[in-house]
Amino acid sequence: MTYTSAWQSPSNIALVKYWGKHGIQLPRNPSLSFTLSACRTEMKMEVSLNAGTPGVTVYYDGKPKPAFEPKINSFFQRLDDRFPWLKSASVFIDSINTFPHGAGIASSASALSAMALCLSDIHELIEQKQQETNQPWLQDVSLLARLGSGSASRSVFPVAAIWGHSPGIAGSSDDYAIPWQDNIASVFHDYQDTILIVSASEKSVSSTLGHSMMNDLAYAATRYELAGKNILSLVEIMRSGKDLDAFISVCESEALQLHALMMSGANPFILMEPNTIAIIKKIWQFRNETKIPVCFTLDAGPNVHLLYPKIYQQDIQTWINAELTKFCADGVYISDHVGSGPSRI
Ligand code: DP6
Numbered sequence: 001m002t003y004t005s006a007w008q009s010p011s012n013i014a015l016v017k018y019w020g021k022h023g024i025q026l027p028r029n030p031s032l033s034f035t036l037s038a039c040r041t042e043m044k045m046e047v048s049l050n051a052g053t054p055g056v057t058v059y060y061d062g063k064p065k066p067a068f069e070p071k072i073n074s075f076f077q078r079l080d081d082r083f084p085w086l087k088s089a090s091v092f093i094d095s096i097n098t099f100p101h102g103a104g105i106a107s108s109a110s111a112l113s114a115m116a117l118c119l120s121d122i123h124e125l126i127e128q129k130q131q132e133t134n135q136p137w138l139q140d141v142s143l144l145a146r147l148g149s150g151s152a153s154r155s156v157f158p159v160a161a162i163w164g165h166s167p168g169i170a171g172s173s174d175d176y177a178i179p180w181q182d183n184i185a186s187v188f189h190d191y192q193d194t195i196l197i198v199s200a201s202e203k204s205v206s207s208t209l210g211h212s213m214m215n216d217l218a219y220a221a222t223r224y225e226l227a228g229k230n231i232l233s234l235v236e237i238m239r240s241g242k243d244l245d246a247f248i249s250v251c252e253s254e255a256l257q258l259h260a261l262m263m264s265g266a267n268p269f270i271l272m273e274p275n276t277i278a279i280i281k282k283i284w285q286f287r288n289e290t291k292i293p294v295c296f297t298l299d300a301g302p303n304v305h306l307l308y309p310k311i312y313q314q315d316i317q318t319w320i321n322a323e324l325t326k327f328c329a330d331g332v333y334i335s336d337h338v339g340s341g342p343s344r345i
Helices: 066-078 084-088 108-126 135-148 150-154 207-216 220-240 244-262 274-290 310-327
Strands: 002-016 031-048 055-060 090-097 160-163 177-179 192-196 295-298 304-308 333-337
Touching: 002 108, 002 150, 002 220, 002 244, 002 295, 031 108, 031 150, 031 192, 031 220, 055 066, 066 108, 066 135, 084 108, 090 108, 108 135, 108 150, 135 150, 135 160, 135 177, 150 160, 160 220, 192 310, 207 220, 207 244, 220 244, 244 295, 274 295, 274 304, 274 310, 304 310, 310 333
Parallel strands: 055 090
Antiparallel strands: 002 031, 031 090, 031 160, 031 333, 160 177, 192 304, 192 333, 295 304
16 A cells, blocks of 8 residues: 655744754754745655565655665654554655755755655554644644754744743743744744855755764853743744844844854864855945844854845845845855745645
8 A cells, every 4th residue: 555645844044043952852952943935845755555675765856865865764763653654664755955956055954844744644644544734733743853853843833933942931842843923023924034155065064963062062051041041032022023133133143153152162163154254244234334124144054044024125135136146156045035834735
């Protein structure tokens, strides 16, 4: 018997960063992210039960991609208890990312959340239950996605999500993300994120290694405490939506802190490039001169996410073309915005 499912699931960009984990994919501090729209994975999964040759076969854009298989196999091993059929099944996965391949954009959040959605769907089919998309179901998918990649837990919800327990945030949990769209002002519901591609090359240090380096870092405890405070400030700032200067302050401080942590270990590393810094300085200058509330955040890489309210789209576009594309690899940037979360395809 063969079961199929197909989902598209977006990437997300953290404003308060998850950096440091313990146990089985549990975060050291709570994080808050915007769910994106243009950057997403479209995935199709086929599961044949009691197949002669159990195991996973992974394709990307219609072509074999065995390099992805070890990460997926270790994800599947963590799901043995939940999906006992997985062990003896033959699983075929084919996916594409809508963002340019090799643009230096991490695809683990979108890909692993899409995989958790497909697996949960197929589980329902096997159990002959109704296919769901309600809140408890998505919460459970978020937990499963977390076991694949921490940040993937946040991608299953539209607009914004919080993952990780905070004593000040009711319902927050280390096990799964919770939806946050109903708790933020309207200005944030269509916030823009233009991703300036500074370098398209593969990351020199994986997130997994980066997280593990936090274990020996002298500043770690202070960082987790600060992240806990930052998320509470941001929750309040985003609830009212009135103080974009305060929003900017938290976002930029979080972004630079993430990179400062990378530079502070016994084996320090730098993921920013000279053009990352050049763009940050341009943002500060432009904001000073125009008073337009545009700010940046950074992922674990050199690319710069420009965050701004939709009403400034035209001004920002003109400025990007005039002053920022020269710092981008081949002039490439991706126009993204806060989005409505995953959906079946
Ligand atoms: C800097 O979720 O990629 O993007 O759980 O090991 O898969 P794993 O790590 P990952 O780490 C994301 C780190 C970050 C910050 C964030 O998204 O919160």
